[in-house]
Amino acid sequence: MKEQLTPKNFVLSFQHVLAMFGATVLVPFITGLNPSIALLGAGVGTLLFHLVTGGQVPVFLGSSFAFIPGIMIVKETFGIEYATGSFLAVGAVYFLMSLTVYFVGIDNVRKLFPAVVTGPIIIVIGLILAPVAVDMSSANWTVAIITILGVALTGILARGFLRMIPILMGIVIGYIAAAIMGNVDISGMQEANIFAMPEFTAPAFSAEAMLIIIPIALVTLIEHIGDITTNGAVVEKDFMKKPGLHRTLLGDGLATAFAGLIGAPANTTYGENTGVLAVTKNYSPMILRGAAVIAILLSFIGKFGALIQSIPMAVMGGVSFVLFGMIASIGIRTMVETRLDLSDLRNSIVVFTVLIVGIAYIQGDANLLVIPLPGPASLSGLSLAAVVGVTLNAVFNILIPYVMKKI
Numbered sequence: 001m002k003e004q005l006t007p008k009n010f011v012l013s014f015q016h017v018l019a020m021f022g023a024t025v026l027v028p029f030i031t032g033l034n035p036s037i038a039l040l041g042a043g044v045g046t047l048l049f050h051l052v053t054g055g056q057v058p059v060f061l062g063s064s065f066a067f068i069p070g071i072m073i074v075k076e077t078f079g080i081e082y083a084t085g086s087f088l089a090v091g092a093v094y095f096l097m098s099l100t101v102y103f104v105g106i107d108n109v110r111k112l113f114p115a116v117v118t119g120p121i122i123i124v125i126g127l128i129l130a131p132v133a134v135d136m137s138s139a140n141w142t143v144a145i146i147t148i149l150g151v152a153l154t155g156i157l158a159r160g161f162l163r164m165i166p167i168l169m170g171i172v173i174g175y176i177a178a179a180i181m182g183n184v185d186i187s188g189m190q191e192a193n194i195f196a197m198p199e200f201t202a203p204a205f206s207a208e209a210m211l212i213i214i215p216i217a218l219v220t221l222i223e224h225i226g227d228i229t230t231n232g233a234v235v236e237k238d239f240m241k242k243p244g245l246h247r248t249l250l251g252d253g254l255a256t257a258f259a260g261l262i263g264a265p266a267n268t269t270y271g272e273n274t275g276v277l278a279v280t281k282n283y284s285p286m287i288l289r290g291a292a293v294i295a296i297l298l299s300f301i302g303k304f305g306a307l308i309q310s311i312p313m314a315v316m317g318g319v320s321f322v323l324f325g326m327i328a329s330i331g332i333r334t335m336v337e338t339r340l341d342l343s344d345l346r347n348s349i350v351v352f353t354v355l356i357v358g359i360a361y362i363q364g365d366a367n368l369l370v371i372p373l374p375g376p377a378s379l380s381g382l383s384l385a386a387v388v389g390v391t392l393n394a395v396f397n398i399l400i401p402y403v404m405k406k407i
Contacts, residue, residue: 008161012282013290015168017298019272019323020062020291021308027063027265031071032080034263036198036299038063041264043295045255050289052251053243058277058285059231060292061255064268066220070213071265078209080263085203086213087260093217094253102246109245111398117389118229119335120351124358124385125226125271126328133324136317140183147174147318155279164280167319174315183312192302201263220268222386224252227269230327233334234274235283275323278330346396350389358385 024042025035045061067087074083101109137144151170154162162169178184225240228248232239239248248269255267273291277283298304335342335351342348358381360369371384 009284009287009290010294011161011165011168012280012284012287013294015165015280016060016273016276016288016291017294018171018308018311019167019276019319020060020270020295021311023065023270023272024062024295025309027065027068031068031083031265032075033071033084033265034199034201036196037200037262037264039295040198040299041255041259041262042267043292043299045258045264045267046292046295047289048254048258049248049251050285050292052254053239053247055285055289056243057228057231057239057248058235058273058283058288059227059269060273060288061252061267062270062272063265064220064256066223066268067213067216067266070216074209074212077212078206079204081201081204082206082209083213084201084260084263085205086210087266088203088205088257089210089214090217090266091253091257091260093214094221094249094256097217097221098246098249098253101249102244106241106245110240112390112394113225113229113240114393114397115334115338115340116347116350116397117354117386117393118226118233119331119338119340120354120358121226121386121389122230122233122331122334123328124331124354124381125230126324126326126331128358128381129271129320129324129327133317133320136313136320138314139317140178140181140312140314143174143178143181143183143312143314144318144321146177147171147315148321150174151279151319151322164282166279167276167322170319170322171311171315174318175311178312178315183314184310186307186310188306188309189303192306194303195300196302198299199263203260203263220266221249222383224249224269226386227271227274230271230330231269231274231277233330234278271327272320272323275326278326279322350392350396353392354385354389357388 020042024038027033028035028038042060042062046059049059049061050057070086071080071083074080074086147170150173151166154169155166158166158169175184225245228239228245252267252269259265259267273288298308340347340351342351357369369384
């Protein structure tokens with residue numbers, strides 16, 4: 001039976017909008033792109049993704065942080081329109097990646113990403129985002145803690161529908177607490193128009209600009225696999241097999257190409273929304289499509305967008321604490337449920353190396369753990385940890401056993 005658009009489903013969708021909003025509009029604020037266009041690109045991009053994947057994968061696509069260095073360099077050298085134009089080329093790269101995965105076969109791809117690799121990668125996805133939660137929460141730790149308690153107590157003590165919206169309730173409780181403390185600024189709502197047409201930026205094209213942006217897609221490919229794996233672990237479905245990694249890659253590519261056409265940042269699957277899935281236990285893809293429609297509407301409603309932008313940083317920090325922590329815990333669950341044998345030195349080496357590389361990048365000197373790629377792209381943090389994990393697993397669990405059999 002098909003799900004209906006009901007007030008209950010609208011609230012669930014709006015909860016996902018709140019989770020993704022801060023990060024999605026932050027990228028255009030940093031790069032000089034239009035936040036309203038970013039919301040429109042995220043909403044339409046999410047719908048395109050769901051269309052390509054048959055509406056089976058409950059993900060939301062928002063602005064990608066990975067492309068920020070490339071955007072800034074292209075903006076200063078050629079102009080911002082050449083950066084968005086390059087996203088069309090990124091979409092073409094994703095299409096080629098999709099074809100490669102389709103012909104190579106998911107079983108062969110999966111051999112490179114068993115639980116011994118994906119488990120610690122998922123943990124790193126959560127932990128590498130932790131500083132973001134800490135930075136936002138540090139704006140007002142009292143408000144952040146109240147928000148965290150609001151999420152936790154709603155999810156634990158509430159009954160019925162309220163138990164399904166702990167993120168939304170946490171934000172509301174945190175917002176009220178911040179307002180009482182005088183930390184809410186609503187001046188933006190007063191200045192914003194009720195309706196506002198987003199200002200589109202036509203793309204421009206330059207081979208030199210594309211050579212700066214395109215290599216970053218090789219990094220985001222690894223992040224995409226990690227996010228889809230995490231999402232599947234939450235929902236307990238194998239999305240890499242059905243609808244297929246080739247389809248999710250194609251959907252991501254189409255979303256990014258559309259973003260380039262209208263002047264929005266490149267899109268990527270969002271861990272924040274996967275965190276919402278983990279907390280609420282509501283995995284309906286229709287709820288995510290509802291969030292996409294709301295994001296599109298927000299791009300045209302100035303005062304509504306200004307209201308959400310008035311949510312204090314500390315409130316979003318408290319929510320992020322919960323969401324990113326849930327993602328990390330899913331990685332632990334992945335290894336536990338597959339009964340990964342960590343007494344096997346091969347497995348333990350892969351796991352602790354991924355964790356060390358990912359976490360050391362956060363805590364230590366980032367310049368010591370960066371492998372430069374052409375242009376502004378580089379392997380670091382999650383992408384470097386993923387490459388190291390895949391390589392070690394391929395050597396220990398694929399190559400060496402194969403060689404031993406031949407000897």
